[in-house]
Amino acid sequence: MANPIYARLQGTAQRLIAKYGQAGTVKRLTPPDPVYGGEPVVTSYSVTLVPMAYEARYIDGTTIRSGDMQIYISAVGLTIEPTVGDVVTANGTDYAIVAGDPNKFDGVTAVVFIVQGRQ
Known part of the structure; x- marks a missing residue:
């Protein structure tokens, strides 16, 4: 069962990402x-996101490399869950x-999707 606090957090995350x-x-x-x-099919989904570079203290050269981006994607209205293998523009x-990381604290409501993107 979805917890109403996570729906409120999702709304807050959506407003901040939109702003x-x-x-x-x-x-x-x-x-x-x-x-x-046949040919592979590419499907594009419009999203609202915030890309941010990782702080230097988190870059270890293996898990997080220089040039990687931490991308916050609003979960509101998104019909898919961004996952490994997808490409974010x-x-x-x-x-x-x-x-x-889908940030599903209650296992149901995705508050925000945080992904690591690499060029």
Whole structure:
């Protein structure tokens, strides 16, 4: 059962991302049918996001590399859950998602999606 506090937190996150963020896209590549083949299909989803560079103290060269971005994506109105393998476009640059956290504190309501993007 969804906890109402998380719906309020989701609304707060959405307002802050809308105020300080920008428009972007999440692109998901659907592989071709394994039996019939065909071309992979790219589906784009419009999102509101805030890209931020990692602080130098978090960059270790393996898990988090120089140039990686921490991207906060509003969960409100998003029909998919951004995951590893998707591509996020922010600041006119494509970032492949290499790690992500849906922030589902109650297991149901996604407050905000925080992903690690790499060029």
